[in-house]
Amino acid sequence: MELRDAIIRECKDERDMTLRDYHKRAYRVVLRLLTAGLLEKSKDISEFARYKKTPLFVASVFKQRVTGDRGPKQPKQPTQVEHGAPSLPVKDLCIRDELDQLVKTYQVDLLSSIGESEEYLRLHQTYPQLKAKLEPHYLKSRDVSSKILGKIRAIESVLAGMPKDPVL
Template identity: 40%
Template sequence: MPKPSIKINAQLNSILQEENFDNFSVTQLRDTYLTMASTTEEPVEARKYVYRQIHRLINKGLLLKKGSKNSKSIVYRKSELFFEAKFIVQRTTAPTVSKATSAPVITNDAIKQLEERLKESEVDLLTSIGESEEYMRLYQSFPEMKTHLESQYLQAREKSSKLLGKIKAIKSVLSHQQK
């Protein structure tokens, strides 16, 4: 059977080809795409675009979907076929990509901004982890407040997960630029 070939946006290809970029959500891929692509796209439009591309890759058998249909915890992972596929990279697929994407070199100013965002996100992550740990300690001390503390704990954990995704995306972009 011949290896499948598929046209793909250059930025999406770069992100998906990263070895450690697997088991991702649509939002994680969108955030990484927006950071890397330097687009003028709104996050909602970028999410729709990324979702359409993920669906295309699922239909070709290159990505596998894990999670129930209406769940917010759906993740996608690369199939064996993904590693065998031939990707035909296209420079710009999204219509709102700015001219900045044609420049392959990222400026030192942009790298500094990314590093600053990374530091801020790491501090926010530590804060969020500390918050969730404190909710657990409060629950142990005050079990009668279980309902309120449990919902606060879950919100803090969700925030931690989002921040971790943000950190991974920024680190991925920085490591890609330093190659």
């Protein structure tokens, strides 16, 4: 309810929207947050769906979207450093920020997956009779960790090839 109400407050500037349109927009935002892993559906048995924030949501930094004229976008020009040398174009800075954020997201996922693997090992040591049931889960979580680590390394190699932000 809080998220839906906040979205409706943000959209009040847009005219010709019905309450149903506001609810549709709020639902689309919730779906995006679910897909990104920032929200998870609560397991409560109730008539209405409830969502709760994930640790990734809490660790995320959100930027306020500037609302205004939604006319045709003008291409952004490179910014200029005080001494006159061109710095990174604004688009490249945004890409770098997005990639940095993606690495942080994957690092959180990696820590979670490593913790899961360690817990399966601990359970195996505590309850050796469960080895047959625990081993497939352990191997799967280890595989997930390896894939996430590969994603982090790939993005970091791309970031290493990009120029750093200029110091103003």
